[in-house]
Amino acid sequence: MESLGELLKSWPGGRSLSEEAERKLKELMRDPLVIKLREKYPDVDEDAIRLNLNRVYQYVSEYRNCTNCPGLDLCPNDYEGHYTLLSSETMNGYTQLIDRKVSCKKFLARQNEEVIRSRIRSFYVDDAALRRGYSSDEILTNDIERAKAVGQVLRYIDRTREQGLGYEGLYLAGRFGTGKTFLMCYLLQELAKAGHSGVIVYMPDFVEDLKALMHEPVKLKETVELMKSTDLLIFDDIGAENLNPWVRDHVLGAILNYRMERKPTFYTSNYDLEALERHFSFTSKDGDELHKGQRIMDRIRPYVETVLVTGENKRGRK
Structure with a gap:
């Protein structure tokens, strides 16, 4: 000036x-x-x-x-x-x-947005999904078929704001493109405003990268520790990954074993819980291992509220 x-x-x-x-x-x-x-x-x-x-x-x-x-x-x-x-x-x-x-006010609002954004880490999930903002009214009316699921997510957010962080998460199951990932990004943003840290992980890409991290033990340990310690952990599109026994038992199992009575873990999937157990019970290397599938599900099923996300496929819709 x-x-x-x-x-x-x-x-x-x-x-x-x-x-x-x-x-x-x-x-x-x-x-x-x-x-x-x-x-x-x-x-x-x-x-x-x-x-x-x-x-x-x-x-x-x-x-x-x-x-x-x-x-x-x-x-x-x-x-x-x-x-x-x-x-x-x-x-x-x-x-x-x-x-x-x-x-x-604009400067303070930007500072606040940056603080909120700093609380959230994403692995292989488009940052635009995290930055995109919708009001609760808008996500309720965006697709009337998924209103029940949206209501469950909003109640979870309100309950966490009022009562603090519990150890029960949400399991969002539904067809492709019904907005499961978006609802979890919305939850992350809203609870980051309340001071909670969060990590969202796109499972298919994450599992492929884990195979490379086998040869980088320091980086692998840092990644696992981050997922253990964050307040909110979301495994996006679980069940779509090409699983192997090491990832299932020594990485995913270790993370879930630590979190299951400490902090909430969230999931989006095209599978219901029974189908996910069948997915975890079979690997291309060892074939059927029913007891190992049951063991990983014992660290998921009791610690989530199931949310069935219905509605139309919004991918590619203009």
Whole structure:
């Protein structure tokens, strides 16, 4: 933003700088914002305004900029997302105007969004799904067929806000494209606003990467520890992965064993719980292992509320 000194220097010749400064002073004295400032601080007379002309000019100019805000990215003020506030202090008979920078609502909102976003980690899930915002009313009316499922998710969010984090999660089962992942991203965002951390993992890609991480034990341990410790963990599209015994028993089993009576785990799947157990009971390497499928389900089934997500396939819909 142009300072008062720069503004005065830019005036065409014929008048002295002092004349232009006096003219600017008279203009500022008539400004409603300055009149309001003087009503709040009666000691601020014309001499005080004259002595602090640059501060007062900046105060008025930045207020006007904020009134006609072009958006945070185009903020014309000296400090993006901040404006000047003035207060008065009288010492030894002299009135001094004190300026300070204050964050605007848009800047505070962006900061809050960044804090919320920092609480959420995604593995192989499109970040756009996490950033996309919908109101609870909108997701309720988006597809009336899935209203019951949406109601269960909203009740879970409200209950967690009121009672704190429990260890029961949600298991969202339904056909392709009914919005299961979106509902879980919505839950993550809403509970991140309440201060909870979260991780969402797209299982098919995650399992493939785990096979490579077998040879990077430090990175593997960091990944597993993150999933153990996060407040909210979502396994997205579980059952669609190409499973092997090591992933099932030593990675997924270890994560679920740690979380099952500590923190909630959430799932989206095209399978119901019985079909998921059959999926976990068979691997391409060892064939049928019913007891191992049952063992992993013992760490899932008792710790989730099942949510059946019905409705039309929204993928590719415009």
